[in-house]
Amino acid sequence: MVKAPMTKDLMMQYTLAALFGIAFLSYFAFGLSSLVICLISVGVAVGCDMLFAKLSYRFPKNTMSAAVFGLIVALSYSLGLPTAMATESTPVLAGGLEQYLYPALISAVGLIVFKKIQGLAGRKYVNPAAIAKLLILGLLFLPMFSSMSALRPADHLASLDLQNPLTAGLFGDYYPMETTTLGTTLITCYGSPSLDPMNPYTFGSYDNPLPDVLFNMLVLKYHGWIGGFSSIVVILMGLALFAACRGYIKWRITLAYLVTTVIVSAVMGGIFGGDIVLRVLFHVFMGSSIFMAFFMATDPATTPLTRLGQIIFGAGLAILTVVIQTYTGFLGASILALPIMNLMCPLLDRVGLPKASTTRLKIKLPKAKKLGDQMTTDCVRCGRCLTTCCKNLPVIMIKEAADKGNWARVEKLGAAYCDNCGHCSFVCPARIDLKSIIVSARDKIKKQ
Ligand code: SF4
Ligand code: SF4
Structure with missing residues (x-):
């Protein structure tokens, strides 16, 4: 469940x-x-x-x-x-x-x-x-x-x-x-x-x-x-x-x-x-x-x-x-x-992008509801992942840059700071496994 x-x-x-x-x-x-x-x-x-x-x-x-x-x-x-x-x-x-x-x-x-x-x-x-x-x-x-x-x-x-x-x-x-x-x-x-x-x-x-x-x-x-x-x-x-x-x-x-x-x-x-x-x-x-x-x-x-x-x-x-x-x-x-x-x-979308934080921020997450198994769908661009990242990362922008293989932008957007907390995946209404995507992007740019 x-x-x-x-x-x-x-x-x-x-x-x-x-x-x-x-x-x-x-x-x-x-x-x-x-x-x-x-x-x-x-x-x-x-x-x-x-x-x-x-x-x-x-x-x-x-x-x-x-x-x-x-x-x-x-x-x-x-x-x-x-x-x-x-x-x-x-x-x-x-x-x-x-x-x-x-x-x-x-x-x-x-x-x-x-x-x-x-x-x-x-x-x-x-x-x-x-x-x-x-x-x-x-x-x-x-x-x-x-x-x-x-x-x-x-x-x-x-x-x-x-x-x-x-x-x-x-x-x-x-x-x-x-x-x-x-x-x-x-x-x-x-x-x-x-x-x-x-x-x-x-x-x-x-x-x-x-x-x-x-x-x-x-x-x-x-x-x-x-x-x-x-x-x-x-x-x-x-x-x-x-x-x-x-x-x-x-x-x-x-x-x-x-x-x-x-x-x-x-x-x-x-x-x-x-x-x-x-x-x-x-x-x-x-x-x-x-x-x-x-x-x-x-x-x-x-x-x-x-x-x-x-x-x-x-x-x-x-x-x-x-x-x-x-x-x-x-x-x-x-x-x-x-x-x-x-x-x-x-x-x-380029105006007012959050700046990556070096320290871990305290984020109040919404209460979970029992909603059953949900299929992953396309991003609905709700922007929720932008406001719940404990490192203040523009999560969806990092995902989009990673999807295009634009690693310079992934780095510029601060993917290296990802803390693996999983807040982004938790709140995403499209049920996208954002945490795994950002973590693998982070690891990729660290290896380069
Ligand atoms: S897992 Fe998601 S919410 Fe947590 S730090 Fe990484 S990008 Fe931000
Ligand atoms: S929370 Fe999910 S649906 Fe909303 S903008 Fe981020 S990736 Fe897209």
Whole structure:
């Protein structure tokens, strides 16, 4: 019986449970539409996973991972129609059958091209759900301005009403954000379609839209991204996941993203005027931004390993997102910013590397759980082995250098200091025998 504090399978189970909770509760904003989209997206992802497992042994079946991926695709999908005064109660049905085809396509392309085939390279460089959505959206950008596209989603990108109060033109002209304009636009875009947005007694005061905007942005949005239907629900599910996987989830990215978004939005408010609080609320809680911050930006496979790298990653993601949203009017910019920051990871992995310690450090290890025999899997890049080495060694970097036969780097990273304690193997959720790998690398460079 192997005892271990965490495994990759357990992390997947916790993630699936959190995502399932969000998907289930989204029924209260979108009705059956969101549940149907989730089922389609998960079904396509799991089906493609099984098909590829049958086609080649190089694509092992991973149903749990495919289901998590399918749910992330669905929850980051916009099925609303947030143009001002939207009245559809079930926007996906109003949009027609192509609205189901869109997430199915993202799910299939993402799983096959960006999970399975990208995985053959030994690691993933970009978030599969984000890049697949971007690719499909990219194909839709041009036809979006004509009525020719069968796949055109009725989504936020077409809404000039929402863009104008927030954006600054790239060529000098900009639209100063007026409090009532943005406030009432947000309310009419995201508020309950059963309420009359023109009736101030029902809908609140036009002069002070903040309470209604707060309700929409935090508690319940009736249009837009499924995973952004309730920021409170997403935050609670995200925090529960962080608590269950503490030590293994890269929460610094989420924190850095949220703090930097607030700061950059406030700076934009200072530059362009208007109500700073409304602008901040918009950039932090708009769409599935909060979902991305908790569930996509923390994807272990496509994010930096070092703590400082993670903080820079989260801050960079926020800066790119707010700047793109402000200067281009592309209001789902986090989906573009995320793959850009993912591609920066090899550089960020070199920032803040721990320095080998000559003395043995006291490390508090997590409690072991009885988890049964676990198969060794590929590294999930959780970074846990970086923070539990009693000699403060960058264990996973040493392993990667040893795998490539780069002994000069193995030596530079301090493998000679390895104390054979085994902490790294104990905490590794992928159950990689890191201790043996580092010890043999240590012995190899000592013999040279
Ligand atoms: S066995 Fe692992 S944790 Fe222990 S000193 Fe060596 S590399 Fe560090
Ligand atoms: S090798 Fe290190 S980074 Fe990779 S899964 Fe194991 S503990 Fe996490």
